[in-house]
Amino acid sequence: MADQTQPAGSTAVTDQGRVPTVVVDDVHVVYRIHKGATGGTSPVSALKRIVSRTNAPNITEVHAVKGVSFTAYQGEAIGLIGSNGSGKSTLLRAIAGLLPVDRGAVYTMGQPSLLGVNAALLNDLSGERNVVLGCLAMGMAPEEVKRLAPEIIEFSGINERGDFASLPMRTYSSGMGARLRFAIAAAKKHDVLLIDEALATGDRKFRRRSEQRVRELRESAGTVFLVSHSLSSIVDTCERTIWLESGVLRMDGPTEEVIAAYENQP
Numbered sequence: 001m002a003d004q005t006q007p008a009g010s011t012a013v014t015d016q017g018r019v020p021t022v023v024v025d026d027v028h029v030v031y032r033i034h035k036g037a038t039g040g041t042s043p044v045s046a047l048k049r050i051v052s053r054t055n056a057p058n059i060t061e062v063h064a065v066k067g068v069s070f071t072a073y074q075g076e077a078i079g080l081i082g083s084n085g086s087g088k089s090t091l092l093r094a095i096a097g098l099l100p101v102d103r104g105a106v107y108t109m110g111q112p113s114l115l116g117v118n119a120a121l122l123n124d125l126s127g128e129r130n131v132v133l134g135c136l137a138m139g140m141a142p143e144e145v146k147r148l149a150p151e152i153i154e155f156s157g158i159n160e161r162g163d164f165a166s167l168p169m170r171t172y173s174s175g176m177g178a179r180l181r182f183a184i185a186a187a188k189k190h191d192v193l194l195i196d197e198a199l200a201t202g203d204r205k206f207r208r209r210s211e212q213r214v215r216e217l218r219e220s221a222g223t224v225f226l227v228s229h230s231l232s233s234i235v236d237t238c239e240r241t242i243w244l245e246s247g248v249l250r251m252d253g254p255t256e257e258v259i260a261a262y263e264n265q266p
């Protein structure tokens with residue numbers, strides 16, 4: 001959701017001259033899972049319910065994010081940590097505007113870009129074609145795409161073991177696909193870039209390159225969020241970290257302090 005209280009392009013400067021890019025205000029996200037009275041949501045069970053006129057499906061609720069609030073500023077890289085199922089990916093998707101919030105609100109500068117390992121590229125098209133489509137979809141001009149495409153392919157490293165850029169993406173390993181997705185998204189300057197585990201999928205050499213790129217994106221005044229189970233990636237990339245547990249914000253502060261508390265929990 002875009003900030004409706006600020007006209008586009010305005011820079012409300014608060015808190016010692018820092019420019020806020022994302023304001024998360026008491027956000028709750030609830031997933032509603034439809035469980036059929038006769039078991040399941042398949043067309044077969046739905047038809048059985050219709051024919052037998054049994055009750056509408058039961059709905060189970062999962063309250064994945066519970067009242068989270070924080071403000072992110074321009075130039076910050078913020079790590080999101082927490083155990084499995086603590087709500088990290090859900091919060092990122094809510095910031096990206098891909099999930100509706102149940103209560104509270106998210107205000108962002110521009111449209112945040114979510115870079116996940118599942119970001120959509122077309123498997124039947126070559127890496128090269130996906131680079132072009134991905135860049136056009138991010139709003140780049142065709143000349144800019146033409147200029148940047150070789151750099152993106154090189155950054156992704158997919159051609160290190162042969163000419164994979166001209167082969168369909170379905171021939172890529174999952175790591176190669178993730179690297180290409182990262183390379184495409186990182187080619188553009190984003191006001192707010194959300195990265196979900198993408199760095200963890202590359203090999204060591206690629207990880208170093210991508211961490212360097214995250215630093216550059218930060219320096220070009222964007223805000224970067226990084227969800228990762230690799231605490232070393234978070235330490236190397238982020239100076240601020242938010243720790244979520246069971247959907248609740250447990251701690252928000254300098255990375256070393258938050259990671260020390262996370263590692264020392266009983």
Ligand SMILES: Nc1ncnc2c1ncn2[C@@H]1O[C@H](COP(=O)(O)OP(=O)(O)OP(=O)(O)O)[C@@H](O)[C@H]1O
Nearest residue numbers: 031033062064082083084085086087088089090091
């Ligand atoms: N599409 C969905 N439908 C229903 N419940 C979901 C869905 N996605 C996530 N959940 C639930 O929401 C909660 C938070 O999940 P989420 O994926 O945000 O956690 P996470 O911290 O990113 O986990 P992980 O570290 O394992 O990736 C979990 O209880 C999960 O079961």
